Amino acid sequence: MAGGARASSSSARREVAFRRATEADAYELARRMFLSGERVDMQALATELGISRATLHRWVQTREALLDRVLGDLADEYFTRARRAATGAPDDVIVAVAEGVARATIASGAISGFVRREPELALRLMLRDDASVRRVLVGRLRGVLQDVLPDEAEGLEGFAAATVQLGLLLVWPTLVAGDEPSGERVAEICRALLAGARAGELSGGR
Structure with a gap:
């Protein structure tokens, strides 16, 4: 490869x-x-x-801005592949997409190599509020909510941002530490956050 x-x-x-x-x-x-x-x-x-x-x-502009764009485009590609593969009931589709993006990220030799070479920059590009990866994933996940749960999407406003934020926090620092993150754990968190959003426990987010 x-x-x-x-x-x-x-x-x-x-x-x-x-x-x-x-x-x-x-x-x-x-x-x-x-x-x-x-x-x-x-x-x-x-x-x-x-x-x-x-x-x-x-x-x-800067090297950081260039890498931010590269990573944002990769996140979009991973999301597209995960969305195409996700089937089943609406909740299952949402969880499968989140898990699929996480697994693609974990499996990427290019990303793991980047994280090992430049851990501080990698974390900054993943976790800052205006990071392309965060923006792309939140926007795409909200689109899935509109697709599969059109009647609930407005009430689940905070779900996408919370899921992406916690997913990134689980995957990227774990890669930096040299360990292997768990796609299954991302799926569990996604399902729990969906239940919390339905219960009104998540406020709207960016």
């Missing part, structure tokens, strides 16, 4: 070499570097693209 991603990264770089690089190329190359297990280094990225570091920063 990693070898294939590394080959794709090299192919992307050769393609860019034959034309003028664009902002989209910068993001795509950073994403491929991340997925291949490489450290996304701004100078190396600029060199591969044949542009100055100043141009790269103008396009993507």
